[in-house]
Amino acid sequence: MTSAPCRFSTPARLPAVLIDSAGRIATVHELAVTQSMLNLALEHAERAGAQRITHINLVVGEIASIVDDSVQFYFDFISKDTLAEGAQLSFKRLPARFRCSACGQEFPLRDGNWICPACQRLGGEVISGREFYMESIEVE
Numbered sequence: 001m002t003s004a005p006c007r008f009s010t011p012a013r014l015p016a017v018l019i020d021s022a023g024r025i026a027t028v029h030e031l032a033v034t035q036s037m038l039n040l041a042l043e044h045a046e047r048a049g050a051q052r053i054t055h056i057n058l059v060v061g062e063i064a065s066i067v068d069d070s071v072q073f074y075f076d077f078i079s080k081d082t083l084a085e086g087a088q089l090s091f092k093r094l095p096a097r098f099r100c101s102a103c104g105q106e107f108p109l110r111d112g113n114w115i116c117p118a119c120q121r122l123g124g125e126v127i128s129g130r131e132f133y134m135e136s137i138e139v140e
């Protein structure tokens, strides 16, 4: 089994998540990123001469509008009859961090709270937490 590092990135700004009447979260966006992720994994696997992709390790920012279950659901569907069929997806969450627009302090998101711990003001820019990328794939 080998591990091939590779990176797949989405644009910094992601559209909002839609929730249907049954409470199921689904977005066209997730289907699109899952498809891109699969394509990239297949490309790497083929280049490595792999028979099968066993694991795909993904990194997801805390506030990226990516729902693990949706990605898994789409993945199972679109990976049929490919080298990646049956591959296990694992999701590593990356914490969100902000920079205060008033004083420049950097701080992590705590309980959904964006208030700056240094100056108590609200608002800032997201430094990290919107990522969604493929960290590595494992093949055999």
Ligand SMILES: [Zn+2]
Residues within 6 Å of the ligand: 100, 101, 102, 103, 104, 105, 116, 117, 118, 119, 120, 121
């Ligand atoms: Zn501040």
